[in-house]
Amino acid sequence: MAQMTMIQAIKDAMRVELQRDPNVLLFGEDVGKVGGVFRATEGLQAEFGEERVFDTPLAESAIGGLAVGLAVQGFRPVAEIQFVGFIFEAMDQICVQAARLRYRSGGRYQAPIVFRTPFGGGVKAAELHTDPLEGLMVQTPGIKVIVPSNPYDAKGLLISAIRDNDPVFFMEHLNLYRSFRAEVPEGEYTVPIGKANVVREGKDVTIITYGAMVHTSLKAAEEIEKQRGVKVEVIDLRTLMPLDIDTIVESIKKTNRAIVVQEAQKSAGVAAEVIAQINEKAILHLEAPVLRVAPPDTVYPFAQIEDQWLPSPASVIAGLNKVLDF
């Protein structure tokens, strides 16, 4: 096994799939010669040629539509949207055209497309480069949404996404790209879409989270164990659509208390959905209301105050204390 950063693991997943399936194509703005603004595709054009890995003109709607057209013709496009805020330019192609293709054609056509995009705060990027827009995607019927939190999952989930016959929106957290290395197997392996991961076992309270907040939550869990001896279970959702409610319910049956931690604005997002499903499926197991730890309902703030705005271990601990002391 090799030690890889998340960005290396992501590149490795694409390399494995380019090798395995001649129908896999990679494209987007600046992804070719230079290998993308984060070097996620570095070296892949040299290895697989310009027919398979190529730069497009600067036009997100066209990138999305190109993917749909290629998919109709049997290709498996992996399209990069350079930064998350630019998906708005491609919203029709991603959320309408790709996500509804199977439905509109009665199953005649499918859209085995992966839209990859970096997102995620704490890196002081320019406006619209980091916004946590997963809530918009999760509300779109017909598209799967994945947010990996570590290199192993990133590679296995991306391979699953490329092999999936439906469109997948794959969000890569900027702050996790190079922050640490982990063991990643060489060659092919998959991590199933729609399966959450219990990353820390506990018995007193559950944190349900995803992306970079997994790491923030793990820090909080360790800290609160030192502070007051409680054992926190942490669930990394990995896939936001479909949501693995079974793993969540199982955990709540054990701990009877939970909070949901997300980097996205509080209202009407993934956390709200998780809590709605807990209410539907496990309300009688709860000893306290399930709380959200999330930033306020503002736009993603300018760089200067993003650190205050984003949930921190301290704000997660505050949330844990509330449900523990309810």
Next chain:
Amino acid sequence: MSKPYEVRVEKVQPLSILATDGTIVNQEEMPKLSDDQLRELMRRMVFTRTWDQRAVNLTRQGRLGFYAPVSGQEATMVGSEFVLNRDDFICPGYRDMPQIVWHGLPMYQAFLYSRGHQHGGQIPQDVHVLMPQIIIGAQYLHAMGVAMAFKKRGEKRVAITYTGDGGSSEGDFYEAMNFAGAFKLPAIFVVQNNGYAITTPFAKQTAAESVAHKAVAAGIRGVQVDGMDVLAVAKAVQDAAERARNGEGATLIEAITYRFLPHSMSGDDPSKYRTKEETAEWEQKDPLHRLRELLKSKGLWTEEEENQIIEEAKATVAEQIKKAEETEKMTVPGLIDSMFETTPSHLEEQKAEFLGKGEK
């Protein structure tokens, strides 16, 4: 052989007035500018070059945030703004700081914008510009809307906007020009074709003969200028503005230019996508050099004067960055209050929650 029913577009010849040695090669196209104005143009280009170099250093020191260098593009930026009226309106892209600062935005606010501070975008009432746009192409649509407002009110004002060659591929770019054509709006669309969209060369951006040709499809006037020639840029914008004010509609101006430095200071390495020879070749066309030579030949410019402007620019930058650094920091409660005119109760609640939380 093309058929009579085929649309044909010929090659264009960019408008050029100043040769690279500073001689005037196209007297009849000279813009209407006095000697004093020519000197002021030079002063502004020198000032902008120094400011850019300082800004690059400040970025390296971590005192600025996102920054997109402008060296090489001064003729287009400074020249196009210079011939506008104070009440004409600018819709800039992220690189177009010089235009909005010369149009009245205090420099320290440009620095605040770069540092990720909201006050950077709080444009003073009497300054007719928008904040720099991050979404490439969106500013074209806004300029088109601003231009319609001027037309509706019968004002003789124009809206000008800028993007790069990459930006000319976006749908927004076409939609804006098409509207401006259909409504005959007083808009000027400038494309600063500096050869690259981050790393993607122009040849991979489009198969069109030129960006200027894209005006044809929108039914507006299209022109191409040497974007390293400040007089050619000034002339093209003067013409476009005059037509716009006369009700003759919009113009697309493609300025052929070059950026000497990286795309932005956030980690791109130009040596990975362009050659030293190429950059050196463009340096021969330096817009500052050309105007300097012209002015010197007319006895209108000295080295001492230029050095003085450089010192003045350095001092101004130092003072303005200090002012930016001393500006009161943003707060999350302040951010919450800036979402709506009247903060709704759920946000008031979130603000209280946040304040209760104290230090995170």
